[in-house]
Amino acid sequence: MPSTYPAAHERHEPLPGADSGQRTAPLIELRAATKRFPKTGGGIHTAIQNVNLNVAPGEFVAVVGPTGCGKSTTLSLISGLQPASDGETYVRGELVTGIPKRVGYMFQSDATLPWQTVLDNVASGPRYQGMGRSEARDKARVWVDRVGLAKFEKYYPHQLSGGMRKRVSLAQTLVNEPEIMLMDEPFSALDVQTRQLMQTELLRLWSGTGAAIVFVTHDLEEAIALADRVVVMTASPATIKAEFTVTLPRPRDVEEVRLTPEFLAIYRQVWNSLREEVDQARAAASLAG
């Protein structure tokens, strides 16, 4: 079935610069990006090597790969938090030399301030950008409402469930109207049901924004359910092994879509590619251990 079903299209070659398959100019572009770190005991560790990746405006790209291969490092180059050792990162066609404008982040851990209410946590981004308190709160209230927390705006983070705190994090990110959202396993600490709920919420909220998302996850089901394209990274040092376009229709119900034959067909294709890398990473880890 995977070889005949047209739901995913694979590209094995890394993208050399501009991607002819994309109609618009890339919003994000990694060109032959390599990142090396000094090892604690001496020597150099190459985390990612010769990574070529384009992300179009409004595109949802999921990045999967074996544990510790270099997924977060890839995000950190796009965010400008770290420079590439070789190669370049471009955002909106400009070389990234610091943190680019209109980039939002969401990580596994919450970024809420425990001493502030839900509303003030969400208002903190606009406040930081210089907006007056009242205007920032009005703007925050719109997003608190959109993420379904209108009745909880005066609550403090410790009074909320894990899923509700994730909603606050989403509102905190979206209130800044990002053009790019970098998400590093944002839902991995949640139980399965809450995670699926948050995936649905993310798709619903993202659909109106036009933002591009780069979403790192260990969870292949999550990657396929959410993304327009799934990028598979190799075992360390990571480079891009394959890319799969996910043609499942939108809007998607993430709980329902997983049960469809189309989903299963894509899953098999991507997993066939990923499995070799996971096996290789496991073998390397057992040798090292």
Ligand SMILES: Nc1ncnc2c1ncn2[C@@H]1O[C@H](COP(=O)(O)OP(=O)(O)OP(=O)(O)O)[C@@H](O)[C@H]1O
């Ligand atoms: N600042 C750093 N200094 C030294 N080594 C680092 C640094 N950041 C990452 N590394 C190393 O680079 C490699 C890739 O790390 P990275 O966090 O990007 O992988 P990952 O794929 O996101 O991991 P995981 O699957 O566990 O989330 C790892 O071996 C890690 O130890």
